[in-house]
Amino acid sequence: MSAQDRYDVVVVGGGPAGATAAQDLAKAGRKVALLDKAGRIKPCGGAIPPRAIRDFDIPQHLLKCRVNMATMISPTNKRVDMPIDGGYVGMVDRLEFDEFLRVRAAESGATRVTGTFSRITRENGDTLVHYCPKDSVAEETLRTKLVIGADGALSKVGRQEIPGAEKVPMVFAYHEIVETPAENQNRCEIYYRGTLSPDFYAWVFPHGPTMSVGVGSAHKGFSLRGAVADLRAETDLGPLKTIRGEGAPIPLKPLKRWDNGRDVVLAGDAAGTVAPASGEGIYYALLGGRLAAEACEEVLKTGDVKALGLARKRFMKDHGRVFWVLGLLQRFFYSSDRARESFVKICLDPDVQRLTWESYMNKEYPKRNFVAQMRIFFKDVAHLLRLA
Template structure:
C-alpha cells in the first residue's frame, strides 16, 4: 500500500489555518488540517465588513452588530464613538465561527484530523514527517508532507522548533469570561455597543473590554504584566458594571502576540501563519481579520512553493502581508507604547477619541483595513491636536 504524501499539513484550525487549508484545497492540493479538539481562543469576536466580503463569510454567523464604541478613561469619563454611516462592526462567537471555517475547508477538499502536534521528523532524501498524538498519552501518529504550515497559536510548537527567534515572541496575556447578557440594556451594558476600558486598575499596560455577542457577552482583559491578576480584574469589572449576577458560561485564556516575527519560514519546508507568525494588531489586539489575510498570503506563497519546489517562494508571504499592513502595525505599535504607559496618558488618549476627525478616520481605517489618505487637512488637524496632547498643552474636556 502506497503511503499518502500530502502537499501540505496545516497545524491549527483557527481562522488562519482554516483559510489556508481552504485556499490550497480549492486549488487542488492534497491538504491535511490537523487541529486540537475543544480549544476556543479568548477573543472579543469583532470582525470588520471587509472580512465578510474578502472571505465570503455569511451574515448569519454574526451574533451581534455593534454600532458604537465607548471609551472609558481612568477617571471614568466616557467618550462614545458612533460608527455612523459607515455601518457596523460584526461580532462572532469563535466556537461557531472557527468550526464553520474548518468545515468549509473540508468541503473544499481538505482532510480533517483531530490531534496535537509533537514534532517533525526528517530523513535525507525524503519529505518531512509530521508527528502528532490523537489524545494525550496516545501513540504517535505520522504523516508525510511536502510542506508544514504552523497555525497553532502564539506559543506555536511548530514555530518554536523551526523558526529562529520564535520562542522569544512578546505577548499580551488575555483572559475573558463569556457571560449571559443582561435581560435589559442599561448605562453599564448596551447590546449594540463595545466598551473599552483604559484604566490602569483593570490593565496596567493594555485594556479591558465588554463586547456584546447577542445572547452572551465577552468580558475580558489583557496585560503583559505576569504579576497582574487578569481574573481579579475581570471580577472587579463585572462587579462595577453589575454583571456579577450574570451566568458565566465559560472562561478562556491565552497569550496574544503583538508584533510579527521577522521571518515566517525556515528556508526549506516550514512556514507559520496567524498568531504563530505574530499577526495581531498592536494597541487594539485585533486578530481575526489579520489572521485570515495573513493566512491567504501564506497560502499563495505555499502554492508557489508547491508548483516550483523553490523554498525562496515562502518568503513572499511575509513580504506581501507587511507591504499591505506593515505601516498600520507600526502606527498602532507606537500608539500602544506611548498612550498605554500611564493613567495620565490614557486620560489624554480617551480625550482625543472625542474628536470627530479622529473618530471618522479611525472607523474608516478599521473598516477598510488601511490608513486613510484621502483627507490631508483632517490628518494635519489630528497631528496638531495629537502634539498638543503629547505635550500636555490641552487639558481634558
C-alpha cells in the same frame, strides 16, 4: 511510500488562519491535512470588520450582533462615544466561528485530523509531522511536502523551525462569556484604566445572547481574573451566569521571519499578526492563512522554496504601516493613567473618529485626508506634552 500517502501541505492549527489556508489549498486542488486539537477556544472579543466578511465569505448567520458604537472609558470614568456612521462591526462567538471555518475547509476537500502536534522531522525528501491523536500518547505521522504553522502565539512549529519565534512580545488575555441582560446590544465598551489593566485595556463586547467580558496585560503577576471580576462588579454583570472562561497569550508584533527557507511557513498568531493597541487578530489571521496558502501554492508550482517568504512580504507591504502606527500608540498612550486620559480625550475629535473607523473597516491606512492626518498628529503631540 506512494504519492497517495503524501500530502502537499499539512496545516497545523485549526483557527481562522489554519482553516482558511486549508480551505484555499483544497479548493486549488491540493491534498491538504488540517491538524487540530479538539476543544480549545481562544479568548477573543470576536470583532470582525466588514472587509473580513466580504473577503472571506463570512455568512451573516454567524454574526451574533452588529455593533455600531464603541464607547471609550477613561481612568476618571469619562465616556466618549465613537459611532460608526453607515456601517457596523460583526461580532462572532469563536466556539461557533472557528468550527464553521474548519467544516468549510473539510467540505472543500481538506482532511481533518484531530490530535496534538509534537515535532517535525525529515526523511527521504519528505517532511514528517508527528502528532498524538486525541486520547493517545502514541505518535502518528503525516508525510508532506510543506507545513503551515498556524498553531497560535506559543507556536510549537515556530519555536522548532523559525529562529526568534520565541521572542515575540505578548499580552496575556482572559475573558468570561456571560449571559447578557438584554439581547440586541450594539455597543462595545472599552476601559482604559490602570487598575483594570496596567498596560492594555479591558472590554465588554456584545455577542447577542451572551457577552465577552475580558482584560489583557503583559505584566506578570497581574490578576486577570481579579480584574474581570472587578469589571463585572462595576458594570453590574457580576450576578450573571458565566458560561465559560478562557485565557491565552496574544502576540503584538509580527515576527521578522515567517518561514524557514525550506518547508515551513507560519500564519496568524504564530506569525505575530495581531494588531498592537487594539489586539485585533481575526481579520489578520484570515489574511495570513490566505497568504501562507498562496506562498505554498507558488512553491508547489515552481519548486522555489524562496516563495515561502512571499507571505510576510505581502502582509507587511499592505499592513506594516498600520502595525507601526498602532505600536507607537500603545507605547505612548497605554503607559499611565494620565496618558490614557489624554488618549480617550483625543477620541472625541471628529477627525480621529472618522479616520479610525475608515482604516478599521477597510483595513487600509487612509492615504487621503492628509490635512486631517496632520491635525491629528499635532493634537496627539499637544496631549503628550500636556498642552491640551
